[in-house]
Amino acid sequence: xxxxxxxxVLALTVVAAPAWAQKVTGKPVTVTGRVVDNVCIWPAGLKxxxxxECAIGCDKAGVRMALLDExxxxxxxxxxxxxxxxxxxxxxxxxxxxxxxxxxxxxxxGGQKILAVQEVKTAAAAQPCAAKQPCAAKQPCAAKQPCAAKQPCAAKQPCAxxx
Numbered sequence: 001x002x003x004x005x006x007x008x009v010l011a012l013t014v015v016a017a018p019a020w021a022q023k024v025t026g027k028p029v030t031v032t033g034r035v036v037d038n039v040c041i042w043p044a045g046l047k048x049x050x051x052x053e054c055a056i057g058c059d060k061a062g063v064r065m066a067l068l069d070e071x072x073x074x075x076x077x078x079x080x081x082x083x084x085x086x087x088x089x090x091x092x093x094x095x096x097x098x099x100x101x102x103x104x105x106x107x108x109x110g111g112q113k114i115l116a117v118q119e120v121k122t123a124a125a126a127q128p129c130a131a132k133q134p135c136a137a138k139q140p141c142a143a144k145q146p147c148a149a150k151q152p153c154a155a156k157q158p159c160a161x162x163x
Contacts, residue, residue: 026105030100031076033070033098064077078091080117081116099120103117
């Protein structure tokens, strides 16, 4: 009787194994959100620039960051885009800041959103003067005077000393 039970368990394992091992395919996405520290945002509600130093400390302790899309109310778990890579590495300069991430989105059982990060850029929403200064990318000194110019494209030399 014990052998029959063992054979049944082995047979079920062999039959069910391919279902567990199916490759999951993701889809390419671009998502904008805040890079958040999972340990502090949920129990204590801590987020934003004032919480940045704490997030850096949590990163050093091994806490995995997440991407929070506050408009869509979606939290993306971050993973590396390849094995043996640090998932926080591409986000390190952006903790607690708004970013736009390009990557591959996977949906895990239960609906969990997992984002394999491939590219990270500071989000335009985090640069309120960017909309006012469409030529800022062409002006290397725009960061020194982000909202000073009323006509950002008029000046050909924004950093030249005034005469």
